[in-house]
Amino acid sequence: MKIIIDVMSGDNAPVENLLGVDKALKQSYSDGVTYILIGDEKAISKTAAEHKLDLSGCEIKHTDLVLTMDDDPMAVMKDKKNSSLGLGLQMLAAGEGDALVSCGNTGALFTGATLIVKRVKGIQRAGIGAILPLTAPFMLIDSGASVKPNEDYMVGFAMMGSAYMKAIYGIDSPRVALLNNGSEEHKGTELQQNTYAKLKENKRINFVGNVEGNGLALGACDVAVSDGFTGNVTLKTIEGMGKLMSKELKGIFKGGLGGMLAYLLVRGKLKKFRKKFDVSEHGGALILGLSKTVVKAHGSSDAKAFANAIRQAVSCVNKNVVDIIAADAAKYAEEKLEAEKKAAESETRAE
Amino acid sequence: MKIIIDVMSGDNAPVENLLGVDKALKQSYSDGVTYILIGDEKAISKTAAEHKLDLSGCEIKHTDLVLTMDDDPMAVMKDKKNSSLGLGLQMLAAGEGDALVSCGNTGALFTGATLIVKRVKGIQRAGIGAILPLTAPFMLIDSGASVKPNEDYMVGFAMMGSAYMKAIYGIDSPRVALLNNGSEEHKGTELQQNTYAKLKENKRINFVGNVEGNGLALGACDVAVSDGFTGNVTLKTIEGMGKLMSKELKGIFKGGLGGMLAYLLVRGKLKKFRKKFDVSEHGGALILGLSKTVVKAHGSSDAKAFANAIRQAVSCVNKNVVDIIAADAAKYAEEKLEAEKKAAESETRAE
Numbered sequence: 001m002k003i004i005i006d007v008m009s010g011d012n013a014p015v016e017n018l019l020g021v022d023k024a025l026k027q028s029y030s031d032g033v034t035y036i037l038i039g040d041e042k043a044i045s046k047t048a049a050e051h052k053l054d055l056s057g058c059e060i061k062h063t064d065l066v067l068t069m070d071d072d073p074m075a076v077m078k079d080k081k082n083s084s085l086g087l088g089l090q091m092l093a094a095g096e097g098d099a100l101v102s103c104g105n106t107g108a109l110f111t112g113a114t115l116i117v118k119r120v121k122g123i124q125r126a127g128i129g130a131i132l133p134l135t136a137p138f139m140l141i142d143s144g145a146s147v148k149p150n151e152d153y154m155v156g157f158a159m160m161g162s163a164y165m166k167a168i169y170g171i172d173s174p175r176v177a178l179l180n181n182g183s184e185e186h187k188g189t190e191l192q193q194n195t196y197a198k199l200k201e202n203k204r205i206n207f208v209g210n211v212e213g214n215g216l217a218l219g220a221c222d223v224a225v226s227d228g229f230t231g232n233v234t235l236k237t238i239e240g241m242g243k244l245m246s247k248e249l250k251g252i253f254k255g256g257l258g259g260m261l262a263y264l265l266v267r268g269k270l271k272k273f274r275k276k277f278d279v280s281e282h283g284g285a286l287i288l289g290l291s292k293t294v295v296k297a298h299g300s301s302d303a304k305a306f307a308n309a310i311r312q313a314v315s316c317v318n319k320n321v322v323d324i325i326a327a328d329a330a331k332y333a334e335e336k337l338e339a340e341k342k343a344a345e346s347e348t349r350a351e
Numbered sequence: 352m353k354i355i356i357d358v359m360s361g362d363n364a365p366v367e368n369l370l371g372v373d374k375a376l377k378q379s380y381s382d383g384v385t386y387i388l389i390g391d392e393k394a395i396s397k398t399a400a401e402h403k404l405d406l407s408g409c410e411i412k413h414t415d416l417v418l419t420m421d422d423d424p425m426a427v428m429k430d431k432k433n434s435s436l437g438l439g440l441q442m443l444a445a446g447e448g449d450a451l452v453s454c455g456n457t458g459a460l461f462t463g464a465t466l467i468v469k470r471v472k473g474i475q476r477a478g479i480g481a482i483l484p485l486t487a488p489f490m491l492i493d494s495g496a497s498v499k500p501n502e503d504y505m506v507g508f509a510m511m512g513s514a515y516m517k518a519i520y521g522i523d524s525p526r527v528a529l530l531n532n533g534s535e536e537h538k539g540t541e542l543q544q545n546t547y548a549k550l551k552e553n554k555r556i557n558f559v560g561n562v563e564g565n566g567l568a569l570g571a572c573d574v575a576v577s578d579g580f581t582g583n584v585t586l587k588t589i590e591g592m593g594k595l596m597s598k599e600l601k602g603i604f605k606g607g608l609g610g611m612l613a614y615l616l617v618r619g620k621l622k623k624f625r626k627k628f629d630v631s632e633h634g635g636a637l638i639l640g641l642s643k644t645v646v647k648a649h650g651s652s653d654a655k656a657f658a659n660a661i662r663q664a665v666s667c668v669n670k671n672v673v674d675i676i677a678a679d680a681a682k683y684a685e686e687k688l689e690a691e692k693k694a695a696e697s698e699t700r701a702e
Contacts, residue, residue: 134592134595135595144532147532147539147540148540179584180584181495181498181579181580181583181584182583188498188580189498189499189580212583212584212587213583213584213585213586213587213588213589213590213591214587214588214590214591214594215587215591216588216591217588217591217592217594217595218591218594218595228532229532229539229540229581230580230581230584232532232533232563232564233530233531233532233563233564233581233584233585234564234584234585234588235564236563236564236565236566237564237565237567237568237585237588237589237592238564238588238592239564239565240564240565240566240567240568240569241485241568241588241589241592241593241596242592243565243568243569244485244486244568244569244627245592245596245628248624248627249624251620251624252617252620252621252624253617258616258617259616259617259620261612261613261616262612262613262614262616262617263613265609265610265612265613265616266603266604266609266610266613269602269603269610270603273599273600273602273603276595276599277596
């Protein structure tokens with residue numbers, strides 16, 4: 001297996017990206033995996049020397065061009081096509097790797113992935129699926145790409161999220177819910193109302209109805225389907241709450257011997273508690289619906305978060321997530337066609 | 352001052368509502384306030400006897416009809432118009448009280464308030480403003496009433512939220528932000544883009560640009576303006592995160608002497624920590640833009656939350672929030688008219 005790593009994108013690149021690769025290399029999931037590092041050769045060797053990293057097993061593809069957060073997403077197709085992010089996508093599309101991991105500009109990664117790596121047949125629009133820990137890990141999809149999706153996109157998000165949670169988390173029949181402003185069927189805007197109707201009919205998923213914001217944290221579903229606008233605001237709200245909590249929690253155990261002693265007494269449990277609210281614990285966000293695996297790690301990823309994103313990419317390849325989604329989409333399209341044919345036939349007979 | 356209290360609506364009515372009134376009665380802010388309790392006389396006396404509450408200073412208006420969460424919002428205008436919620440609105444409109452506090456059906460309360468109590472001039476649509484604690488208290492408006500508002504409604508939400516935070520929290524120039532999926536001006540759907548342009552022009556507020564989900568928790572603004580769909584999902588996500596955190600936190604200090612000792616050592620700080628994440632700490636949600644104060648307490652309010660909602664209603668009346676919003680809306684309308692006149696004049700001259 002070959003995993004392409006964009007080591008130049010992200011707030012802490014290339015240091016944290018490379019420290020992440022180093023972390024990943026030490027784990028058993030890296031057995032039989034070759035990492036292809038895309039970035040400035042000099043910066044890579046300098047960082048490796050400074051941090052005493054043994055990257056000798058990795059291949060390096062040189063480029064000193066970086067696509068930044070301020071670049072227009074379309075730059076990936078134009079003047080920044082040979083940036084680490086752009087080259088990574090091209091190599092992925094050309095079959096030089098099985099997956100790409102990048103902390104880069106989400107818009108550029110999504111646009112480039114759609115135009116260069118391309119979607120699988122039957123998927124009308126790729127979706128960004130973020131894995132959130134909380135009560136139990138669940139996927140929020142779409143978490144930012146499609147600000148105004150249509151209901152067919154939403155059905156695709158539901159099916160892709162379901163396939164992912166089954167393949168990677170081993171959940172037999174993932175509970176798919178529609179993120180909405182109430183539990184009743186008629187809730188939401190036209191988009192939610194029309195999506196609800198289509199999800200209810202869909203026999204390829206286990207649709208459990210609407211989920212409200214509080215249900216997300218409390219474990220009400222394994223897949224939450226959303227438009228990208230609401231999904232993005234929700235994802236970042238959860239991140240912000242996690243950060244605030246972590247900060248405030250530190251304050252509790254600070255100051256004086258009492259706080260320190262209390263900390264020592266509950267240290268183990270505190271660590272577990274933190275993990276529940278740490279969004280980087282389960283890796284990055286997936287761009288699902290593509291012909292190859294693309295993992296978008298958080299822009300501010302540290303080594304641990306980046307290593308988790310790498311692990312996630314390896315898992316996706318090992319579990320054939322792309323093929324499962326493609327097969328699912330193809331079967332769904334077939335069933336839809338069949339249903340339409342039958343409807344047309346019965347109409348003809350009625351005439 | 353007279354505050355009308357719907358004691359029959361809510362998951363824990365009438366017990367927690369009445370316990371809340373009892374709590375409020377013991378606070379200094381209740382000096383000179385008469386509470387009018389609307390509900391089943393028998394149930395009120397029974398609860399008062401059971402919990403040894405002295406409600407002798409309260410007026411009681413009898414009705415045994417209750418508008419439930421399952422009722423259609425329009426029921427408040429029809430067969431449930433004499434429910435505790437409906438009667439409360441009618442009495443408020445008739446000038447029999449200065450404010451209404453209810454845990455009832457949000458849709459019915461909003462619809463009834465708009466149709467019976469009516470909006471002030473210049474406000475096109477009332478908005479539900481929820482006060483959230485977190486880094487510092489801020490208002491999220493609209494948090495549920497207008498699933499698909501237009502940009503003029505959004506501008507109204509911004510101005511009302513700003514007026515509230517200034518009057519009640521004493522913030523000199525509240526930072527008003529637009530809840531969006533990114534910080535850049537062009538982000539969001541057409542609604543956010545058009546609203547951004549209008550808020551930027553508005554000289555009556557201190558517009559600080561877009562706020563993302565994480566900024567909410569981290570104190571980026573005093574007023575977050577949102578469509579009611581996203582606002583509702585965000586509000587409930589924050590509530591859910593607070594609940595999950597509170598639950599998990601308990602787990603840390605449970606089990607064994609170590610946990611108990613740790614708890615005793617940091618008890619005071621833990622209490623403060625919890626307050627930061629307890630959405631009931633600052634009362635209920637306000638329905639702003641009406642000719643009278645209406646406070647919507649959470650459906651699941653306990654006595655403490657209900658008392659906080661009562662305190663909030665008293666504050667609103669004391670600080671003339673309704674008048675301030677009305678004056679602000681009138682001035683804004685005047686300025687708009689003036690600007691339109693000038694534009695028309697300069698056009699005429701140009702001809």
